[in-house]
Amino acid sequence: MLELRPNCETCDRDLPPTSADARICSFECTYCRVCADGALAGRCPNCAGELVPRPRRPEDKLASYPASTVRVHATASACALTPASTPAT
Numbered sequence: 001m002l003e004l005r006p007n008c009e010t011c012d013r014d015l016p017p018t019s020a021d022a023r024i025c026s027f028e029c030t031y032c033r034v035c036a037d038g039a040l041a042g043r044c045p046n047c048a049g050e051l052v053p054r055p056r057r058p059e060d061k062l063a064s065y066p067a068s069t070v071r072v073h074a075t076a077s078a079c080a081l082t083p084a085s086t087p088a089t
């Protein structure tokens with residue numbers, strides 16, 4: 001299940017789970033549309049994978065399956081490494 005991270009890793013813009021402006025790579029590095037289409041040119045800077053629109057979770061599902069509230073920043077990106085929600089050993 002997608003984490004649905006709450007922010008853009010690059011500019012820290014809020015990306016609520018119902019936002020149509022969220023873009024993710026296969027590792028779920030998350031960016032806003034402006035960063036993904038602009039500076040990043042459709043490629044994740046962490047893994048070089050493609051960035052695609054993040055599907056929106058229906059609001060009635062969010063109650064049972066809430067989105068992540070853990071903000072992720074590029075300086076501590078978990079792409080291809082330990083997920084941010086799991087402390088490093």
Ligand SMILES: [Zn+2]
Nearest residue numbers: 008011032035
């Ligand atoms: Zn951004």
Ligand SMILES: [Zn+2]
Nearest residue numbers: 025029044047
């Ligand atoms: Zn990535």
